[in-house]
Amino acid sequence: MMLEVNAERYLVINNRQIEHEGIFIGQELFHEINHALEHRGYEIFEKKSEDRVTEEGMDVYVELRPYKEKTAYVSLMIKVKISFKNMTNIVKEINGLPKNYQQGSVLVVLDGWFFTEWEQRWGMKPVVWFLKSVINKLVYIFPQEESYRNELVEDAAYLTNRIKKLFRSYREPETALPHEEDVRVSVEEEIKKGSEKGFDEDAVYLDIKKNKP
């Protein structure tokens, strides 16, 4: 495992927030995050867990530091901070069946970090560390390192989308945004309807009839 202490650190993604207010299932959120991170090849480390019992409910804070070692020199890390505020347990009926939910506000914050350090020894010599930093920042970035940074951005985007999709599923059907597949299907149907009617009808809007000799 690469230690953060001696490594050169680059903050690639800074404080990306995903908020949700209402009902949710906390364990499902953890499961989704674990699954998404494992799918992208990360090893998960729990850094901090905090629970506070208040009159309004529970305040829970969980910090995860999943990391992915690309080479002996490069490591990617996405800090995931999950915060539940005023969380209470409720029972809701879905399709006639009672189901346990939690209610409150959720805030998920993502930070993407890119570490470079040769087997925990690079940072030991200040001259080497300085030269390497100057070359990396001002002279030349190796294409491999650049691709790893892009990979970190992609991984964070993937995780963000998975979490947002989960939160969207908890919303009521009327207020929820339509799925991409539903939008695609409805657009295809509209195009089919238009082609069946013929383009004369559409031509009115395009002012083609007016321009005909």
Place this chain on the structure above:
Amino acid sequence: MSEKFLVIDHLKISYTGLFNAAELYNLISSWFFGKGWDWHEKVNMERITPDGKQIHQIFWPWKSVSNFYKIIMHIRVNMIDVKDVEVEKDGKKIRVNQGEVHITIDGYVLADRNDYWTDKPFTWWFTVMAQKYFFKSHYQKIETWIKGDVEDLNSRIKRYLNMFRYSYQA
């Protein structure tokens, strides 16, 4: 001098609410006895202040897992503003403590626990090469061992405090 590898870096558990300080201490120590660890209590300090009791404990339990390796945990327990309160549960009055608990856990793997191989430069070099190229899987097994033990202790403490648990299951 033996080489110490940091595996778990400052795993923190914080809880504010009702708990039992004595039971929490027993839980931690009995877990280590049950797992066959050697218990080493470095600091156990209690101060009584107008805001309540301030308890500070440091434990350094260790376990020799082979002739060469030893696993060590450093546990720091800070209990802040601990007060004795009485709560009613199922018609019975129970005396518990109310306050904040902050627990920090570090996990280490110590190589060459007998200080035999790292005494001379040549044997030290030989040890480094052997660990790096021939016995890497041994070290990884021990690393997995300490990670598993820390995770077990972590979940045990959270279950006792009835915390909202993050579970690592993909």
